[in-house]
Amino acid sequence: MDIKDIFEPELAGRVRTDLDMSLYTSFKTGGKADFAVFPESPEELQSFIEAFHKNGIDFITLGNCTNVLVSDEGIRGAVLFTSGLKGLSLEDNIITAMSGSLMSETASFAARHSLSGMEALNGIPGSVGGGVYMNAGAYDGEVKNILVSVDTIDRQGNLKSYAAEETSLSYRHSIFSENGETIIKARFALSEGEEKEIRSRMSDYNARRREKQPLEYPSAGSTFKRPEGYYAGALIEQSGLKGASIGGAMVSEKHCGFIINKGSATSADVKNLIEHVRETVYQHFGVMLEPEIKMIGRI
DSSP states (O other): OOGGGGSOHHHHTTEEEEEEGGGTSTTSOOOEEEEEEOOOSHHHHHHHHHHHHHHTOOEEEESSOOSEEEOTTOEEEEEEEOTTOOOEEEETTEEEEETTSBHHHHHHHHHHTTEESOGGGTTOOSBHHHHHHTTOEETTEEGGGTEEEEEEEOTTSOEEEEEGGGSOOBTTBOTHHHHOOEEEEEEEEOEEOOHHHHHHHHHHHHHHHHHHSOTTSOBOSOOBOOOTTSOHHHHHHHTTOTTOEETTEEEOSSOTTOEEEOSSOOHHHHHHHHHHHHHHHHHHHSOOOOBSSEEESOO
């Protein structure tokens, strides 16, 4: 049976089989997903999830694929992309952002309406859904500081809503990383400010990123979570790992907290280098680094 046959005719056109994930991940690595679906509305999203549940199909939800490492062997089952769920609106200094909207788009929307609170999040390349899922943050700003509420669909296709205090947001963690629910939209409460000053702060953060981070290479951003009392990049550099490489994967010489794809890396190269870094840092400092990126598929 063609996998498209389990969906309503109007949804079948949103299904793609043998999807090359390296074309979507920020690492530019990864094998093929058995199939992927690309809903363009909350209603389509719900219909897909209901069909998955009814037919016993396992699935994972991805947005802009900026914080994942997909196995070279690909992904068994379905990938549900929320990147087609776009839209931003404003009411009483509260921005409602669909999960597929980029964090940078949302921050620019806020600046355009003279609203402050998202400046530090402007340079984060992920989507709103991914940002909420991992409580994204930078330069002392994080999603937790501005979140009002989140709407989701659970694994059975039921609509749910969470107030910010119900989302269990903490460092790179949320309740959604536990319950597997798919984020539809989020609401952020911002404060009034001057557009010129807001954009000036955004420009300053972006300049700092360009100066200190290897943005010219494919990566998934910071590879490791910040260990309590330390900085991952400093531990890695002090362990003599600056520029260390396995295959096409390398510890950035610009910022040791980043593992980059020099151009020919496989996901296995990246994974093996991550493990080498973890083991070496542990040997030197007794600190076991925890990856910030999510490894998915047939790893």
